[in-house]
Amino acid sequence: xxxxxxxxxxxxxxxxxxxxxxxxxxxxxxxxxxxxxxxxxxxxxxxxxxxxxxxxxxxxxxxxxxxxxxxxxxxxxxxxxxxxxxxxxxxxxxxxxxxxxxxxxxxxxxxxxxxxxxxxxxxxxxxxxxxxxxxxxxxxxxxxxxxxxxxxxxxxxxxxxxxxxxxxxxxxxxxxxxxxxxxxxxxxxxxxxxxxxxxxxxxxxxxxxxxxxxxxxxxxxxxxxxxxxxxxxxxxxxxxxxxxxxxxxxxxxxxxxxxxxxxxxxxxxxxxxxxxxxxxxxxxxxxxxxxxxxxxxxxxxxxxxxxxxxxxxxxxxxxxxxxxxxxxxxxxxxxxxx
Amino acid sequence: xxxxxxxxxxxxxxxxxxxxxxxxxxxxxxxxxxxxxxxxxxxxxxxxxxxxxxxxxxxxxxxxxxxxxxxxxxxxxxxxxxxxxxxxxxxxxxxxxxxxxxxxxxxxxxxxxxxxxxxxxxxxxxxxxxxxxxxxxxxxxxxxxxxxxxxxxxxxxxxxxxxxxxxxxxxxxxxxxxxxxxxxxxxxxxxxxxxxxxxxxxxxxxxxxxxxxxxxxxxxxxxxxxxxxxxxxxxxxxxxxxxxxxxxxxxxxxxxxxxxxxxxxxxxxxxxxxxxxxxxxxxxxxxxxxxxxxxxxxxxxxxxxxxxxxxxxxxxxxxxxxxxxxxxxxxxxxxxxx
Numbered sequence: 001x002x003x004x005x006x007x008x009x010x011x012x013x014x015x016x017x018x019x020x021x022x023x024x025x026x027x028x029x030x031x032x033x034x035x036x037x038x039x040x041x042x043x044x045x046x047x048x049x050x051x052x053x054x055x056x057x058x059x060x061x062x063x064x065x066x067x068x069x070x071x072x073x074x075x076x077x078x079x080x081x082x083x084x085x086x087x088x089x090x091x092x093x094x095x096x097x098x099x100x101x102x103x104x105x106x107x108x109x110x111x112x113x114x115x116x117x118x119x120x121x122x123x124x125x126x127x128x129x130x131x132x133x134x135x136x137x138x139x140x141x142x143x144x145x146x147x148x149x150x151x152x153x154x155x156x157x158x159x160x161x162x163x164x165x166x167x168x169x170x171x172x173x174x175x176x177x178x179x180x181x182x183x184x185x186x187x188x189x190x191x192x193x194x195x196x197x198x199x200x201x202x203x204x205x206x207x208x209x210x211x212x213x214x215x216x217x218x219x220x221x222x223x224x225x226x227x228x229x230x231x232x233x234x235x236x237x238x239x240x241x242x243x244x245x246x247x248x249x250x251x252x253x254x255x256x257x258x259x260x261x262x263x264x265x266x267x268x269x270x271x272x273x274x275x276x277x278x279x280x281x282x283x284x285x286x287x288x289x290x291x292x293x294x295x296x297x298x299x300x301x302x303x304x305x306x307x308x309x310x311x312x313x314x315x316x317x318x319x320x321x322x323x324x325x326x327x328x329x330x331x332x333x334x335x336x337x338x
Numbered sequence: 339x340x341x342x343x344x345x346x347x348x349x350x351x352x353x354x355x356x357x358x359x360x361x362x363x364x365x366x367x368x369x370x371x372x373x374x375x376x377x378x379x380x381x382x383x384x385x386x387x388x389x390x391x392x393x394x395x396x397x398x399x400x401x402x403x404x405x406x407x408x409x410x411x412x413x414x415x416x417x418x419x420x421x422x423x424x425x426x427x428x429x430x431x432x433x434x435x436x437x438x439x440x441x442x443x444x445x446x447x448x449x450x451x452x453x454x455x456x457x458x459x460x461x462x463x464x465x466x467x468x469x470x471x472x473x474x475x476x477x478x479x480x481x482x483x484x485x486x487x488x489x490x491x492x493x494x495x496x497x498x499x500x501x502x503x504x505x506x507x508x509x510x511x512x513x514x515x516x517x518x519x520x521x522x523x524x525x526x527x528x529x530x531x532x533x534x535x536x537x538x539x540x541x542x543x544x545x546x547x548x549x550x551x552x553x554x555x556x557x558x559x560x561x562x563x564x565x566x567x568x569x570x571x572x573x574x575x576x577x578x579x580x581x582x583x584x585x586x587x588x589x590x591x592x593x594x595x596x597x598x599x600x601x602x603x604x605x606x607x608x609x610x611x612x613x614x615x616x617x618x619x620x621x622x623x624x625x626x627x628x629x630x631x632x633x634x635x636x637x638x639x640x641x642x643x644x645x646x647x648x649x650x651x652x653x654x655x656x657x658x659x660x661x662x663x664x665x666x667x668x669x670x671x672x673x674x675x676x
Contacts, residue, residue: 003468004467005469008442009442011468054655054656054659055659081528085447088653089654089655090427090447090653091447091651092652092653092655092661095666096651096656096661096664098530098531099531099664103530104347104528104529105529105530105531106446106448106528107446107447107448107455107651107666108444108446108447109423109445110444110445117444120444121459124466124468125462125463125466128462128465128467129340129352130341130349131349148655190419190442192436192439193433193439313428313433313434313445314430315426315427315430316427317392317430317486318392318430318434321392323430326434326437
């Protein structure tokens with residue numbers, strides 16, 4: 001059997017890479033949420049021992065990767081490739097985290113879809129015959145994101161009801177091309193840049209929802225599978241509003257999703273925690289994957305998950321120049337593991 | 339024959355992908371330089387018809403890709419994958435350029451090494467059995483880079499002698515996994531993040547030179563080839579100072595490079611044009627590749643080129659926080675074409 005392309009956007013490895021390690025780090029608010037006890041590393045003051053919020057992101061990535069390598073019973077030097085990205089200007093969270101590793105490195109920018117992008121590329125590279133072990137890593141930090149995308153926290157700006165709370169969290173996954181026990185990445189749908197003209201930079205859910213819908217539809221068309229093939233379809237960080245839009249789109253199509261949730265709604269208790277429309281940030285889907293979804297696959301809670309991180313490819317500059325907010329979403333099919 | 343990993347950092351496709359199209363766009367200063375007449379699109383006021391410098395980058399990417407597709411006798415819809423990145427915060431040059439394309443998209447951040455990173459990934463994905471046509475695209479713009487990394491141009495800041503001039507340019511390459519006539523990508527060496535502690539953000543050449551040396555050494559060790567296997571070894575954008583450092587390192591090792599040059603020294607006439615230590619920016623190596631190196635391979639001027647774009651993975655924030663400037667370099671072996 002050969003690696004193949006399915007339809008317009010999807011790829012199917014002949015020998016699906018196996019996830020043999022995963023690790024997570026999360027901040028105070030995240031570890032107080034419903035999934036809090038599942039994270040490998042938490043930190044009460046969100047500094048993770050670093051002097052700046054930006055450096056704290058690099059620390060989180062290193063902690064998450066260390067935990068993933070430990071589960072995989074590997075050392076950093078065993079990795080053939082590292083694929084990582086984050087939200088910071090020039091992706092410094094990832095660049096500085098990778099500096100000490102000595103691992104061949106591909107830096108990515110997919111905004112909050114980065115866990116999907118890094119998993120997609122790791123899957124395609126390993127199954128393409130290139131290397132034995134690859135790591136996919138990402139992070140976000142509430143304090144670095146707020147001052148970069150919006151205003152410094154000290155301003156105390158009010159948040160709109162549609163705003164989401166950037167997760168202070170990181171997730172790392174180690175995959176192998178060898179036969180092993182663990183969840184397999186069986187299919188990958190690579191997203192297109194989709195822009196429906198949303199210009200409200202405080203409503204990322206609405207901006208990204210059309211990209212999620214586009215990629216999910218492409219996945220089902222390309223693979224011939226129906227949504228109920230998966231026990232769980234989970235988008236990245238659309239939050240309450242964005243995930244309702246995706247549900248509405250599929251209902252309008254006559255294919256209501258009964259098995260759908262969103263990482264932005266899972267990470268926080270939106271009724272109890274002051275996070276408005278839910279969680280966002282690269283670290284949101286990454287930490288939910290590593291703290292909740294992968295352990296659930298290993299425990300047999302689910303057998304098949306379609307994991308679909310979403311990203312908004314804008315910047316404060318593009319918003320100030322009057323541009324709308326384009327979105328992207330990559331879909332990663334995870335199967336088995338028990 | 340199978341795709342394989344060579345040594346620690348290098349990969350060799352069993353069937354090397356072929357470059358069947360390339361295109362370039364360049365600004366006024368770049369088109370006044372020694373390579374000026376070789377670019378597909380030039381613009382006297384550097385706006386490329388856009389209202390902002392950032393939007394001009396997206397326009398340049400679209401022009402370069404259109405020229406590459408035209409040479410490849412393809413349409414956008416034929417592309418299976420697009421891999422693109424740039425220097426702007428959140429890589430908006432690439433995200434907005436890709437918006438209209440409808441092509442499955444991987445956003446990259448490798449700073450000025452992005453042409454190497456995108457070519458490396460396109461090569462590994464296509465030869466891994468994933469798709470028939472892929473595009474690798476990148477850009478930089480002097481005016482958007484200056485106001486983002488340093489100061490708005492209107493300030494009229496003085497430049498240090500070690501400073502380089504960010505190229506206003508874009509390059510796009512179209513590769514295929516099918517048999518075709520054109521230069522082949524025969525080997526790829528993926529760079530590690532290398533940091534020798536340089537903290538002067540106005541001396542990118544010195545910051546990136548150790549990464550270039552590291553990747554070149556890895557390439558020769560991994561492949562067993564000696565530098566004279568290549569007719570030309572060309573680094574990305576080290577400029578006069580950085581490329582002298584690389585030459586010095588190899589001379590100290592007792593392996594003087596007789597066939598070495600740097601895109602940062604090729605794009606401008608550093609004696610005649612007011613660019614201090616030479617050119618930099620993602621668009622530097624990308625436009626030199628598409629305006630000079632690939633046409634040279636096709637004309638038989640060279641038979642084998644090792645193309646090694648270099649990037650500095652820092653940001654103004656990391657510099658202000660006292661961090662040093664890490665570098666990365668990816669090496670791409672280009673052979674034949676005539």
